[in-house]
Amino acid sequence: MQKQNPSFFKILIGDFASALRLPPLFVEIFGEKLSPTLSLVANAAAASEKKWAVKLKKSGEHSLFGDGWDVFVKDNDLAAGDFAVFWLMDNYSTFQVRLYDYTCCEKQLSSSRFSPAGGKSTNLDRNVRVKKGEETDESTKSVGTMKWCNNPSFVVSLPPRDKKMIIPKGFVEKMGIAGKRCIPLENAQGKRWEIKMRNQGDEFAIYGGEWEDFRKANRLGKGYLCSFELVRRYGDQFLQFHLEKKARGRPEGTKKKIN
Template sequence: MEWRCNNCRRKKRHFFKVLIGDFSDELRLPPDFTKHIQVKEESGNASLRVCGGRTWQVELRKVDNRLVFRKGWSNFVVGNGLRTGDFLVFKHDRVLHFIVRVFDASACEKRRLPAGDTCRNAEMSNVSMSEGSLDCSSFKHSRGRVTGPQQDAWNAACSFKTKNPCFRKYFTDKTMCCRSYYLNVPSAFVRQHLAFESCMLTLFDPEGRCYPVRYLNTSESGGIVGFSSGWRKFAVENHLREGDACVFEFIKEPIGFKVHIFRGDKDGTEGER
């Protein structure tokens, strides 16, 4: 893909984006900024570097005369813990290379997440309940040992029995419930049950309501695996909160998951809030 900056003196080197709506799969560049970059082909690979951090490779594609970050953008979103309301400033450093600064709702620049901390929700998983019990009494997360009703919620999730494969999630951060557009799936579970390409799945809540979600699998390129588009709608409408625990029970017809929700403010009781 051939690119050329139309503004040799780089008078317009910056643009900003406020993250609203569903930004998990793509991000559109401002039309006025796009005018300063000449595109001779439909797509190319761009580099996004966070100040003082790592660099992500993202597809920059021309769609309806707009430039859009597409393939690889989801990795950037999850890798930097982006949330609704975050404010991103992009500096066009050179052709197809951008330096990105991320600010949260407090108007302060976000700290760079260390490796392994890109998803701030604790998790445990199992392939089959018959393979053994989980030691829930020793479960901890980044804020310390889980106690009280929240411990009850996790214990209830651990005690849940099913013949189907399942994995569990404990939400330690309210932003993972009500503001995030993405939920990662444990890699061990993916390898044994979800080792197929990205597709649409269905989540069924405790009331039997169905929610289509996109299953995103970019593991072959070292990327992320989890639920993207559709996850936030499920989380909001089921009132997921910090301290809740969920069991995701895998079903094949229709392919998707029955989600059992255990409430952290109701002594681990399953069901509606």
């Protein structure tokens, strides 16, 4: 790919899944040369030379990627906040596309998502599981799995109330939050707690009085299965709490009623 190839970028926001509008100035300069049927070649599929056919359509004064764009979005697992750079190749019918997620790193998708050139693409579950940690103390055993849904998240079985809660090391490092001293934690009602976070050798944990307050306010006990979703929105960043499953017995901090 040569440096002089014309290009444009798009931040994927709003209703991008069914169509994507091209920048007006780009269309003004190159629109008459563009083929009505375009090929998109993404970084994730370069090894298999997978191409996506996308129709160029007009909507009023605007030109958009139309039919076929939704398949490209689905196959490349594009989400709101992702960043795409499009380079127009010399034949005016092909765009080389580089895709980045909100970590500012290039999206890495398994090559098994794509069949050999000319074949149909296949779908994979958006939830990506990684292996459990191999720590030994009770609070660390609470660490479950890490997954990707609309936002990256991890799942834990809560340790006893007087214990810290371990965050998967891979999650912290990949999300770029290893240097944080605290991180907001938000429940389903939108209430927030500023929770302390620390790095102790090979593990990351949240702890302290605010963590205790959070557990009490949300009536969370040992063994409760919870997920924490990292949300980035309008410059804000926080962990969104979801209760996946309650444990048997009473939440910690509650008393048994005596008849």
